[in-house]
Structures are given as C-alpha cells and as structure tokens.
Amino acid sequence: MKYFIGNWKMFGVSKSANIIKKIIDYVKKDKKKSNYKVVIAPPYTLLQNFSKNFNSKFLSICAQNCHFRDNFSSNTGSISAYMIKELGVQYLILGHSDNRSEGDDEKKLSLKVNNALNNKMKVIFCIGENKKQKKLKKTNLILKKQLSKVLKFKMKSDNIIVAYEPIWSIGTGFIPKEVELKNTTIFIKKTLKKIFKSKKTPHVLYGGSVDGGNIKELRRIKEIDGFLIGGASKSYKKFIDIIKNYYRN
Ligand code: 13P
Numbered sequence: 533m534k535y536f537i538g539n540w541k542m543f544g545v546s547k548s549a550n551i552i553k554k555i556i557d558y559v560k561k562d563k564k565k566s567n568y569k570v571v572i573a574p575p576y577t578l579l580q581n582f583s584k585n586f587n588s589k590f591l592s593i594c595a596q597n598c599h600f601r602d603n604f605s606s607n608t609g610s611i612s613a614y615m616i617k618e619l620g621v622q623y624l625i626l627g628h629s630d631n632r633s634e635g636d637d638e639k640k641l642s643l644k645v646n647n648a649l650n651n652k653m654k655v656i657f658c659i660g661e662n663k664k665q666k667k668l669k670k671t672n673l674i675l676k677k678q679l680s681k682v683l684k685f686k687m688k689s690d691n692i693i694v695a696y697e698p699i700w701s702i703g704t705g706f707i708p709k710e711v712e713l714k715n716t717t718i719f720i721k722k723t724l725k726k727i728f729k730s731k732k733t734p735h736v737l738y739g740g741s742v743d744g745g746n747i748k749e750l751r752r753i754k755e756i757d758g759f760l761i762g763g764a765s766k767s768y769k770k771f772i773d774i775i776k777n778y779y780r781n
Contacts, residue, residue, distance in 0.1 A: 539631065549578075602650065659674075761774060
C-alpha cells in the first residue's frame with residue numbers, strides 16, 4: 533500500500549472543499565485505487581467540515597499537529613489529540629520541521645505521539661536533517677536520534693507512519709539523489725526494525741518538493757511507501773498528477 537498525503541499547512545478556507553471533491557472524483561474512478569491511500573491534512577479550521585463531508589474509503593482527513601497535553605487543559609489557542617479524534621479525524625502529523633523549529637522538542641513529541649496513539653489515531657511522524665547536518669554527513673545520526681528518542685518498543689507500530697523530510701528539500705525544488713534517498717530509506721527502516729524488534733516496521737514516506745515531474749524518478753525507489761506532499765497538494769491537478777505519474781506505465 534502506498535500513501536499520498538497532502539499537507540496543506542496554513543492554506544485553505546471553506547471553498548477549498550472543491551480541491552478535495554476533485555481528488556475524490558479521481559480516486560473513485562481510478563482502476564489503481566486499491567494500491568494506494570489518499571490522506572489530506574487541512575488546517576484545524578476545516579477539520580470538522582471536511583471530516584464530516586469527505587472522510588471515506590477514498591480519502592481520509594488528517595490534522596497537522598496537536599498540543600502535548602491531552603483531553604482538556606489550560607492552553608489558550610491549542611487543541612488536543614482527543615479533541616481532534618472526536619471529529620472523526622484518524623490521522624495526525626507530528627514532528628513536522630515547521631513545528632520542531634517552533635519549539636517541538638523530543639520531550640513534547642513523545643507526549644504528542646503517546647496521546648495520539650492512546651486516542652487510537654494514526655501518527656505521521658516527520659523526521660529530517662537540515663542542510664548543515666547533511667553537509668557534515670550527519671544525516672543518519674540525526675535521523676536515528678529523532679526516531680529513537682520518540683518512538684518506543686511498547687508503542688503500537690501499526691499506527692505509526694514515518695515521513696522522511698529533509699529540511700533542505702522542503703519548498704525548495706530540490707530532492708535528494710536517488711541512491712542517497714534509497715539508502716536513507718533503508719537506514720530508517722533498519723532503525724525502526726531495531727526499535728520495534730519486529731519484522732513488521734512502520735511505512736516510510738518521503739516528503740520535500742514532490743511534484744508530478746520528479747515522481748517519475750522517485751517511484752523507482754521501491755523502498756519508499758508513499759509521499760508527504762506540501763505545495764503540490766494545494767492544487768487538485770498537481771496532486772492528481774503525482775498519483776497518475778506514479779502509476780503510469
Ligand atoms: P513541499 O512539498 O512544499 O516541499 O512541502 C513538503 C512538506 O513539508 C510536507 O509536509
């Protein structure tokens with residue numbers, strides 16, 4: 533099963549429902565649809581509307597973050613995994629570099645991941661090195677640390693998806709070299725196998741400047757279980773092109 537997950541970040545108002553409708557129309561008619569799963573993460577303001585109207589076997593709605601405290605608490609402007617789950621939202625992105633750079637450290641992320649899993653949600657856990665770390669050849673070291681500080685053996689690995697998003701590739705138009713990305717994906721899977729001590733490891737996605745053009749290159753890396761798509765997910769045409777070109781003969 534491959535995943536195509538759109539992260540809208542701070543984009544979208546009610547009329548953006550149109551984008552979701554077009555994507556659902558495409559998936560419904562696609563003969564390849566049993567091979568993949570589409571997930572869209574709109575901002576908090578649209579979760580209730582979209583979850584009620586669009587959550588289906590063709591598309592799932594996802595939240596982009598939550599507070600590290602669960603249930604209810606005194607945190608102005610925040611919402612918890614419990615509150616998101618109550619809307620019927622099954623998926624939750626955690627650890628995105630946008631949020632890490634705004635204070636999401638490993639302690640907070642551990643709490644968030646635990647809260648999401650306790651609420652029986654599926655976590656899309658983002659990891660990735662920055663440009664300097666890559667230059668210093670510290671990618672594997674950083675990824676291993678990001679994974680092992682937060683993901684623990686006792687967690688339900690079935691409900692965890694890991695998204696490798698090199699920070700230097702987000703929104704820049706640059707993607708890693710094929711051999712590098714293949715090796716990094718294999719490294720992440722090996723590390724996850726060690727953490728969960730099992731043969732069945734979480735799916736590993738790639739994210740960062742994915743579009744309808746470079747997907748033809750990215751699809752050659754069979755170890756990648758899907759994609760986390762930012763900019764291109766804001767246009768139904770660009771998003772559908774990614775799926776189309778992934779399966780094109
Ligand atoms: P872009 O696809 O715009 O590079 O964003 C990737 C991303 O951050 C998805 O979470």
